[in-house]
Amino acid sequence: MTHPAAVWQHLAEAGIVSGTSPPSEPPPPWYVRALLGIGGWLAAIFILAFMGIEMFPFNQPGTMTVVGLLMIAGASVVFYAREINTFVAQAALAVSFAGQTLVIVGTAQLLDDARAIAFAIAALEAVLAVLVPYGVHRMFCAAAAGIALAIALMLSGAHYLSAGLLAAMIGTLWLNEFAWAARGSTVRPVAYGLTLALLAVQATWFARVHEFLWHETPQWLSPQIGAAVPGIVFMIVAAQLLVH
Amino acid sequence: MHVQPSGFHSDRAVVLDWAERGAIPKHRLVDALAVAGVTPIAREWRAFLNRLLLCCGAACLGAAAIFFIAANWTALGKYAKFGLVEALIVGSILAAWKLGIDRLPGKAALLLASLAMGGLLALFGQTYQTGADTWELFATWAGLILPWILVARFAALWIVWMAIVNLAIGLYFSVFPAFLGIIFSPDQQMWALFIVNTLALGVWQMLARRVQWLDERWAIRLLFASSGAILTFLVGDAIADRRWPLTLITYPGWLVATYAVYRQRISDLFMLAGACLSVIVSVTVFLVVQFAAMAAPPQGVFLLTALAVVGMTAAAAVWLRKVAAEPRP
Numbered sequence: 001m002t003h004p005a006a007v008w009q010h011l012a013e014a015g016i017v018s019g020t021s022p023p024s025e026p027p028p029p030w031y032v033r034a035l036l037g038i039g040g041w042l043a044a045i046f047i048l049a050f051m052g053i054e055m056f057p058f059n060q061p062g063t064m065t066v067v068g069l070l071m072i073a074g075a076s077v078v079f080y081a082r083e084i085n086t087f088v089a090q091a092a093l094a095v096s097f098a099g100q101t102l103v104i105v106g107t108a109q110l111l112d113d114a115r116a117i118a119f120a121i122a123a124l125e126a127v128l129a130v131l132v133p134y135g136v137h138r139m140f141c142a143a144a145a146g147i148a149l150a151i152a153l154m155l156s157g158a159h160y161l162s163a164g165l166l167a168a169m170i171g172t173l174w175l176n177e178f179a180w181a182a183r184g185s186t187v188r189p190v191a192y193g194l195t196l197a198l199l200a201v202q203a204t205w206f207a208r209v210h211e212f213l214w215h216e217t218p219q220w221l222s223p224q225i226g227a228a229v230p231g232i233v234f235m236i237v238a239a240q241l242l243v244h
Numbered sequence: 245m246h247v248q249p250s251g252f253h254s255d256r257a258v259v260l261d262w263a264e265r266g267a268i269p270k271h272r273l274v275d276a277l278a279v280a281g282v283t284p285i286a287r288e289w290r291a292f293l294n295r296l297l298l299c300c301g302a303a304c305l306g307a308a309a310i311f312f313i314a315a316n317w318t319a320l321g322k323y324a325k326f327g328l329v330e331a332l333i334v335g336s337i338l339a340a341w342k343l344g345i346d347r348l349p350g351k352a353a354l355l356l357a358s359l360a361m362g363g364l365l366a367l368f369g370q371t372y373q374t375g376a377d378t379w380e381l382f383a384t385w386a387g388l389i390l391p392w393i394l395v396a397r398f399a400a401l402w403i404v405w406m407a408i409v410n411l412a413i414g415l416y417f418s419v420f421p422a423f424l425g426i427i428f429s430p431d432q433q434m435w436a437l438f439i440v441n442t443l444a445l446g447v448w449q450m451l452a453r454r455v456q457w458l459d460e461r462w463a464i465r466l467l468f469a470s471s472g473a474i475l476t477f478l479v480g481d482a483i484a485d486r487r488w489p490l491t492l493i494t495y496p497g498w499l500v501a502t503y504a505v506y507r508q509r510i511s512d513l514f515m516l517a518g519a520c521l522s523v524i525v526s527v528t529v530f531l532v533v534q535f536a537a538m539a540a541p542p543q544g545v546f547l548l549t550a551l552a553v554v555g556m557t558a559a560a561a562v563w564l565r566k567v568a569a570e571p572r573p
Binding site: 010 | 280525528550
């Protein structure tokens with residue numbers, strides 16, 4: 001770790017940049033982001049408890065979904081502000097997490113088809129991961145989108161595809177990190193979030209959770225193909241890294 | 245004296261942030277990262293992939309042997325089963341000797357031998373039904389592989405050993421709720437685990453300054469995380485049951501020690517962030533217990549708790565940023 005000004009000077013000496021060192025405010029290291037994320041979820045649980053007990057009855061899925069969407073929208077407006085205070089950002093994070101929980105629970109009660117619910121949640125979380133400009137938020141939304149997608153695939157009979165598909169998405173994002181540097185603050189948190197989702201999918205795969213929960217869904221994709229796809233992805237990524 | 249910030253951001257993050265702001269031309273980004281020395285070259289990737297595949301291969305070989313025996317349990321005789329696992333142990337020890345334990349392949353072979361030893365003990369217990377408790381298996385396992393761990397000089401192997409020791413202690417207390425007439429409560433198990441992990445952390449941290457192969461940040465952070473997580477559980481338990489004395493001494497001591505070591509002696513923000521998280525969780529448990537004890541809790545206590553969590557988390561993030569920006573010698 002060097003002082004940013006020293007890094008800038010190295011770059012200037014190599015003729016890559018000129019002028020004085022511009023300001024830099026990269027995202028905090030991963031463990032500080034994890035602290036913010038866990039704190040956000042902890043606060044969201046208390047917001048949900050407050051709303052459930054004191055504000056409105058939880059037995060109306062339509063109301064829950066609408067209120068949840070409004071909370072997400074309110075939080076997103078805060079994240080779009082140019083200058084954002086840490087306390088306000090953290091409050092917005094908790095409000096959005098609580099809102100997402102309301103939308104997920106509300107949607108699950110509105111729709112009958114479990115597969116449609118999972119696809120809808122995956123789509124919503126993916127949109128939030130791309131549109132809401134806050135790194136910690138992007139990462140958790142991308143993780144939620146990845147897990148919801150894996151559940152949707154499982155309910156479609158393609159459970160064994162999810163690990164390979166997630167691995168391919170993660171590989172694509174990281175291999176193109178520099179080519180897409182102008183969108184780096186979106187690409188990196190989404191890649192981290194999808195990695196978390198892949199770990200969750202792998203852990204439950206090893207524990208065979210799906211067989212207990214959704215054993216009635218026939219799986220048309222064989223586990224062997226499911227295991228081969230991440231292996232192929234790994235080999236492609238390794239080959240790309242060695243060529244570069 | 246050369247003074248620089250202890251560093252919140254890696255050089256890589258700084259360069260990529262400039263690229264996103266357009267301060268570095270798009271077509272020069274790869275050059276810029278190379279000049280800053282933050283992107284591995286193909287040779288380094290090759291070395292990394294070699295290490296990764298070697299360690300994964302060793303672990304998979306151990307797992308494959310155990311699955312082979314389990315899947316062919318009835319088809320294999322007693323001698324075939326023992327022979328297979330013992331051959332694996334002898335083979336990996338010979339491989340470690342031939343490859344040299346100062347090199348990674350030799351260390352990976354010792355890792356395989358250590359894992360296979362657990363398989364052998366499990367096979368022994370299953371075949372002869374000795375009536376031994378599960379904790380004895382793990383304790384024997386830890387004891388038998390200790391000489392290999394000592395000669396391997398490999399941080400990952402010590403972490404595996406610590407995991408086995410943790411399992412043995414956890415299982416011991418679940419089998420023996422009392423010892424010499426003293427009845428153990430469930431939190432005595434947690435205290436034992438806390439003491440063992442914290443001692444290991446202290447010893448490791450002290451030795452890491454002198455012994456190069458022990459200076460692995462991830463391993464020390466893992467020990468710190470287990471020590472902190474167990475203590476936070478104990479603090480939460482003490483708050484809920486209103487049993488203060490031991491925790492009241494230990495917790496502040498642990499926090500002060502963390503601050504003194506990881507802010508003033510060794511700069512490691514991971515540990516400070518972990519301690520912050522522990523305090524946030526403990527204070528939240530305290531608030532919830534206080535509110536729950538009230539006959540008529542005020543309106544909006546949950547909202548207040550949510551705000552308290554938000555406030556503490558934001559304050560922790562601001563403080564960590566401030567610590568990172570401080571100059572250090």
